[in-house]
Amino acid sequence: MAAHRPGSVTPDVVRRIAGLARLRVPDPELPSLTAQLARVVDHIDQIREIPPEALPVGLPPPPTPLRADAASPGDGERALASNAPRLLHGHGVVPRVVGTAE
Amino acid sequence: MRGKRAGARRVERRVSAAPATAAGIAEDVGRRRRSAVEVVSESLRRIEELDGRFGAFLEVTGELALEEAGEVDRRVAAGDALPLAGVPFGIKDNVWVAGRHTTCGSRILAGFRPPGDGTAVGRLRAAGAVFVGKTNLDEFAMGSSTENSAFHATRNPWDVARIPGGSSGGSAAAVAARLVPAALGSDTGGSIRQPAACCGVVGFKPTYGRVSRYGLVAFGSSLDQIGPLALTVRDAARIYRVMAGPDPRDSTTSGEAAGDPEASLEEGVRGLRVGFLAEAQSAGLAPEVAADLARARQAFRDAGAEVLDVSVPRAAAAIAIYYVIASAEASSNLARYDGVRYGPRLGDSDLKALYVETRTAGFGPEVKRRILLGTFALASGYYEAYYGQAMRARALLAEDFSRAFASADVLVCPSIPSAAFRLGEKVDDPLTMYLSDVFTVPASLAGLPAISVPSGLADGLPLGLQVMAAPFREDLLFRAARAFERETAMPADAPPAAR
Numbered sequence: 001m002a003a004h005r006p007g008s009v010t011p012d013v014v015r016r017i018a019g020l021a022r023l024r025v026p027d028p029e030l031p032s033l034t035a036q037l038a039r040v041v042d043h044i045d046q047i048r049e050i051p052p053e054a055l056p057v058g059l060p061p062p063p064t065p066l067r068a069d070a071a072s073p074g075d076g077e078r079a080l081a082s083n084a085p086r087l088l089h090g091h092g093v094v095p096r097v098v099g100t101a102e
Numbered sequence: 103m104r105g106k107r108a109g110a111r112r113v114e115r116r117v118s119a120a121p122a123t124a125a126g127i128a129e130d131v132g133r134r135r136r137s138a139v140e141v142v143s144e145s146l147r148r149i150e151e152l153d154g155r156f157g158a159f160l161e162v163t164g165e166l167a168l169e170e171a172g173e174v175d176r177r178v179a180a181g182d183a184l185p186l187a188g189v190p191f192g193i194k195d196n197v198w199v200a201g202r203h204t205t206c207g208s209r210i211l212a213g214f215r216p217p218g219d220g221t222a223v224g225r226l227r228a229a230g231a232v233f234v235g236k237t238n239l240d241e242f243a244m245g246s247s248t249e250n251s252a253f254h255a256t257r258n259p260w261d262v263a264r265i266p267g268g269s270s271g272g273s274a275a276a277v278a279a280r281l282v283p284a285a286l287g288s289d290t291g292g293s294i295r296q297p298a299a300c301c302g303v304v305g306f307k308p309t310y311g312r313v314s315r316y317g318l319v320a321f322g323s324s325l326d327q328i329g330p331l332a333l334t335v336r337d338a339a340r341i342y343r344v345m346a347g348p349d350p351r352d353s354t355t356s357g358e359a360a361g362d363p364e365a366s367l368e369e370g371v372r373g374l375r376v377g378f379l380a381e382a383q384s385a386g387l388a389p390e391v392a393a394d395l396a397r398a399r400q401a402f403r404d405a406g407a408e409v410l411d412v413s414v415p416r417a418a419a420a421i422a423i424y425y426v427i428a429s430a431e432a433s434s435n436l437a438r439y440d441g442v443r444y445g446p447r448l449g450d451s452d453l454k455a456l457y458v459e460t461r462t463a464g465f466g467p468e469v470k471r472r473i474l475l476g477t478f479a480l481a482s483g484y485y486e487a488y489y490g491q492a493m494r495a496r497a498l499l500a501e502d503f504s505r506a507f508a509s510a511d512v513l514v515c516p517s518i519p520s521a522a523f524r525l526g527e528k529v530d531d532p533l534t535m536y537l538s539d540v541f542t543v544p545a546s547l548a549g550l551p552a553i554s555v556p557s558g559l560a561d562g563l564p565l566g567l568q569v570m571a572a573p574f575r576e577d578l579l580f581r582a583a584r585a586f587e588r589e590t591a592m593p594a595d596a597p598p599a600a601r
Contacts, residue, residue: 009478013478017477017478018474021433021461021473021474022458023461023470023473023474033474036471037474037475039533040425040475041478043421044425044426046419047423047488047492048487048488048491050494054498064353079216079217083214095456097442097453
C-alpha cells in the first residue's frame with residue numbers, strides 16, 4: 001500500500017484492509033463504513049505531528065519474566081470435550097488447514 | 103384495594119432493598135448472623151424481580167450459586183475466616199467462571215465454556231465469594247454504552263432510557279440496582295470507570311500487572327486489567343486485595359507486594375498533594391460536570407489536602423494514541439476467531455471462505471470497525487506513521503505522568519465528560535462514542551491505577567470523580583478516594599427504578 005495521506009481512507013482502502021482482516025464488507029455498507037473510519041483516522045492523524053526523535057530518555061522497561069518451560073495441568077481436555085463440534089479418538093476435528101490455497 | 107396492595111408491595115421492596123455492602127455481608131456471614139444461602143437467595147430474588155427492567159445479566163446460574171453458597175456456609179462453620187464470605191458477585195461475561203458460559207457478548211462465542219475459573223475469579227472464590235451470574239457487555243469489551251452486545255442492550259437504573267456506560271455496563275447496572283453488592287469488570291480504556299460513573303457506583307482499575315489476566319478474554323493485552331465495581335471504596339479495596347498478586351499463568355503480573363490498602367483507608371488526605379488535571383478543566387466541560395469538579399476541589403480542601411493544578415500535556419492526544427494501539431492489539435488478538443479454533447464453521451467450501459464467512463457473520467459492527475482500524479494501523483505503508491508513532495506518543499504520555507507525580511501524590515479529573523446519554527444517541531457516530539472515554543484513557547495508556555467515585559447527581563443522573571495515582575500506589579489512591587467519598591452527598595438508596 002502507498003504511504004498514507006490525510007483523507008486517503010477510500011472505499012478501495014477499506015476493501016483491501018477488510019481482505020487482510022478476513023472480513024467481507026457488503027457493497028451497501030461500504031460508503032458509511034468508509035466515512036466512519038475516515039473520520040476516526042482524521043482524529044488519529046494528530047499523533048503524526050510528534051517528531052520521531054521525541055523519544056523519552058531513561059531505561060527501557062525490564063523484559064517480561066518467563067516461567068519454566070514445563071507442562072502444567074490446564075483442564076485442556078475437558079474444555080476441548082465441551083467445546084469441540086466434533087471429537088475423534090479424543091482429538092478435536094478441524095477443517096483442513098494445510099495443503100490448501102490459503 | 104388494588105392501591106393498597108401496591109402500597110404494601112412497595113413497603114416490602116424498600117425493606118428488602120436495604121443497602122448491603124460486601125464488607126457488611128462478609129461480616130454478617132462470618133459471624134453467622136445470616137447464612138450465605140440466605141444472602142445469595144435474596145440476590146437471586148432481586149434479579150428475578152427487577153432485571154427485566156435493566157438487562158444487566160446474560161446468564162443467571164441460581165442452582166450453582168446456591169450450591170456454592172452452601173459450601174461457603176460449611177467453610178464458615180468449620181472456622182474459615184473469609185474476607186468475602188457469602189458476597190454475591192456478577193462477573194462480566196469476558197471473564198471465565200467454572201461451570202458457566204463465556205460469550206464476550208458475541209455470537210462468535212455463543213455456547214463457549216471455559217476450562218475453569220480465571221485466576222482473579224478463583225481468588226474471589228477462595229475468599230468466600232459466590233457467582234450468581236454473568237453480566238452483559240459491549241461485544242469483546244469494545245464500546246462505551248453496552249449497546250454493542252450481540253444479545254441485548256443494558257439500561258441505566260437511574261433512567262432506563264439511558265445507557266449504563268460500557269463496556270462493563272451490565273456489572274455497573276447490576277451493582278447500581280442492588281442486584282448484587284459487587285461485580286467484576288474489565289478495563290482497557292475506561293470500561294470499568296466510565297460505566298461506574300454513569301451508574302453512580304465505585305469502579306476501580308488496578309495498576310497494569312497487579313491482577314492476573316489469566317481467564318480474561320484478550321482485547322488489548324498491553325492495557326487490559328480486571329477490577330471491581332462496588333457500592334463503596336472500602337469494598338473495592340477489599341476485592342482488589344483479594345485478587346492482586348503474581349500469577350505464573352500471566353507473565354505480566356508484577357511481583358510488587360500488593361499490601362493492604364484497606365488498612366490505611368481512613369488515614370485521610372491531610373498533607374496529601376491532590377493535583378487537578380489542568381487539561382481536563384480546559385476541555386469544554388458540560389456545565390454540570392464543571393460545577394461537580396469545583397465541588398470536588400472544595401471537598402479536598404475541606405478534608406485538609408493541598409490542592410493544586412497539574413499539567414499532563416499529552417493527555418489531550420490520548421484518544422488518538424489509544425485507538426491505534428488498542429485496535430492494533432484487538433486485530434491481532436481476535437485473529438483466533440476464525441471458525442477453526444473458535445466460532446461456527448460457515449462457508450467451509452474452502453479455507454478462506456471459512457475464515458471470511460465465520461468472522462463476517464460472527465462479529466458485530468463495532469468489533470469489525472476496530473479490527474479494520476487495527477489492521478489499517480499495522481498494514482505495510484501505514485505501520486510507522488500510525489502504530490510506531492502511537493507507541494512513541496504513549497511513552498511520552500507516561501513520562502508526562504511521571505513528571506506530574508513528582509508534584510502531586512494523586513491526580514483528579516472528572517470520570518466522564520457528561521452524564522449518561524440516551525440509548526441510540528451515539529450508536530452511528532463512532533468517534534463521538536470514543537470521546538466518551540476522554541478522561542479514562544490517559545491512565546490506561548500509562549498503566550496507572552485509577553478509580554471512579556460517585557460525586558453526586560445532576561438532574562437525577564450520577565456523575566463520577568476519577569482519582570489516579572502513580573503505578574503501584576493503590577494505597578494513596580484508596581485513601582484519597584475514601585476521603586472524597588466521605589465528603590460527597592451521593593444518596594445511599596437504590597435508584598427509584600430498583601426500589
